[in-house]
Amino acid sequence: MVFQVKSIGTIRTPYKDIAPYQPIENDVGEFKVIIDPEYEDGLKELNRFNYIYLIYYIHMVKRRLSMLVIPPWSDGKEIGLFASRSPVRPNPIGVSIVKLLKINKNEIFTSGLDVFDGTPLLDIKPYVKDLDSKEDANYGWIEDMKDKEHLILHIKGIPHEY
Amino acid sequence: MVFQVKSIGTIRTPYKDIAPYQPIENDVGEFKVIIDPEYEDGLKELNRFNYIYLIYYIHMVKRRLSMLVIPPWSDGKEIGLFASRSPVRPNPIGVSIVKLLKINKNEIFTSGLDVFDGTPLLDIKPYVKDLDSKEDANYGWIEDMKDKEHLILHIKGIPHEY
Numbered sequence: 001m002v003f004q005v006k007s008i009g010t011i012r013t014p015y016k017d018i019a020p021y022q023p024i025e026n027d028v029g030e031f032k033v034i035i036d037p038e039y040e041d042g043l044k045e046l047n048r049f050n051y052i053y054l055i056y057y058i059h060m061v062k063r064r065l066s067m068l069v070i071p072p073w074s075d076g077k078e079i080g081l082f083a084s085r086s087p088v089r090p091n092p093i094g095v096s097i098v099k100l101l102k103i104n105k106n107e108i109f110t111s112g113l114d115v116f117d118g119t120p121l122l123d124i125k126p127y128v129k130d131l132d133s134k135e136d137a138n139y140g141w142i143e144d145m146k147d148k149e150h151l152i153l154h155i156k157g158i159p160h161e162y
Numbered sequence: 163m164v165f166q167v168k169s170i171g172t173i174r175t176p177y178k179d180i181a182p183y184q185p186i187e188n189d190v191g192e193f194k195v196i197i198d199p200e201y202e203d204g205l206k207e208l209n210r211f212n213y214i215y216l217i218y219y220i221h222m223v224k225r226r227l228s229m230l231v232i233p234p235w236s237d238g239k240e241i242g243l244f245a246s247r248s249p250v251r252p253n254p255i256g257v258s259i260v261k262l263l264k265i266n267k268n269e270i271f272t273s274g275l276d277v278f279d280g281t282p283l284l285d286i287k288p289y290v291k292d293l294d295s296k297e298d299a300n301y302g303w304i305e306d307m308k309d310k311e312h313l314i315l316h317i318k319g320i321p322h323e324y
Contacts, residue, residue, distance in 0.1 A: 001169040005253045041229035044242030049302035067203035080206030082286040124244040129299040137291040140211035
């Protein structure tokens, strides 16, 4: 079964050639979502949320799809694609959680994003406390990594010097 | 810009005619995702995560798209579509966070889901502690509701008697 989805806006980031693996909350540069004017009314009250989900089409992927992947910093460990956040997926749909900074008409300014400039936006949803913030979540296979604490800094995009 | 996405599996739930507004963690019945056999290798190590994201195509929506919506239990408050979790969206892409119970070959058994039986699966991603569990998230416009505590029970799908 095949379905059509459409761009409802564009994500603007400083990333033209390389992008971080995950959103970096304190990333430097301007990150914003420009939603097509016909959808602007749909943003009413969105500014009350401090985090939002951006759902987008990962348009810049060139690598070949593989069901097994070796994530960066995984020390060569091979895992299934669905146990990873690899952008090379059967459906290249990305989900990023970002801080909402301000909304000005049809422009939504956010904290750092992990996508290339020009990424087509598919949807925005509010991130709701309790509903989405699972306190008892775990790190999955990352727990096995001998360098787990270091790896988690990478995962969270926290700058560090070692 | 229009893109094509495809079903990579099917979500099975007890819901044929009505479904809850949000996943109910202790919901009664069998909830599972059957991924097409060609993608089964992609599940390697997924069982190490206690929560996962399911991304799916909301195929049963019949209502008309509107940029302003009045969510259930919002006491008549009108908000923008993107500040809501309404299933009637420009792109009917749903995201649900569920507990992963067990994986048996290409079948993933989960906690309660808020989708109709037969919903087409688009993607599975691991829910990673810290990365996805934002402790400082808020309730957005729900904070204004005079019956906030009660509303949050509804949002979380917690059964209650009043």
